[in-house]
Amino acid sequence: MSAGARDGRVRGDRQKAALVELLEPVVGESGHDLEDVAISQAGRRRVVRVIVDADGGVSLDDIAVVSRAVSKALDETDVLGGSPYVLEVTSPGVDRPLTEPRHWRRAAGRLVKVAFTQDEQGPAETVEGRVVAADEAEVRIEVAGSERAFPLSGLGPGRVQVEFRRIEADDEEGETHGH
Template sequence: MTQRGRAGRSATGPRTTARPKSDLANRRAQLRAVIEPVVTEAGYDLEEVSVSRAGRRHIVRVIVDGDGGIGLDSVAEVSRAVSAALDAAEEAGGDLVAGEYQLEVSSPGVDRPLILPRHWRRNAGRLVKVTVKGGAPQADAGEGDRQITARVVSADDETVTLDQDGQQTAHRYTDLGPGRVQVEFSRLDQVTDEELTEIDDSDDDDDVEDEER
């Protein structure tokens, strides 16, 4: 789900000069420093901040999530709060984004990799594909690694319990690669329309030049 914010304005107008990656990384860090307290105060986690360019306009994408997910109304509220915080920072003299920008606030799609303990916890009950370090090597994994498809049973700060063919095993996060949620057609009623939209929207980003990566 995406809430599109208004275009921000710079006192000097749009600028299109290419910037070094280090400068973009600094801007991303500055943006995160402004945005994260706002998201945290609203009761959610800031998952990602990215800056990309489409034509003359920059796009600031903010991904937020929380236990139980985040609804469209909450996304809109967070978007307004983040927009106000960015405006205040700009007025205080902070050059956060060069030129015009568009703010997009959204929740993670089902294609978001599971990396942190909270990612695994929030996907309990779902089927995931993940690489487990150690064991017999496979063609689609690194040497000594094996790739499995299993269901997330539970997760805490140190381990996640996965059920593979009825056998439950606890794995430490350090022994796992990023998990990928598998969309089950027999369980499409458990996947929200917004999550499916995130997958569809990902195909529309091919023409956007990402300046961070």
């Protein structure tokens, strides 16, 4: 890596840290959690992507409220310098890794896959099941019909599994077709 690239990355890391410091309380005031901030270049402009989440999810109205508050905060500071930027406020996608207790709590009822290691020397066990509940110390997952408690410290990043529900024949027969 060249010295210029390294300097650019350090500057970007500092800028991201400054953005997180600025925006965390702004997003928090709206009842949301700041999950991540990403800055990327798009031609002459930068794209500032602010990812937010909340218990119960994030609606389009929530996104609008957070977007206005973040935009105001950015306008009142020079953390981005003078160059133009585009602001995107979004919620995390289904592919976001579950790493924090709040991520696991918000995944209650969802099918997940995660690596679990009892200790640092032991082999990892791949666990697939439905999240029952989570707190700051453990995640309870229903695996093969029985509930198991896993210490959060032994879990790798979890992934929500996409489920496709088959339309049941009973649902189709129950519909009125105007005959």
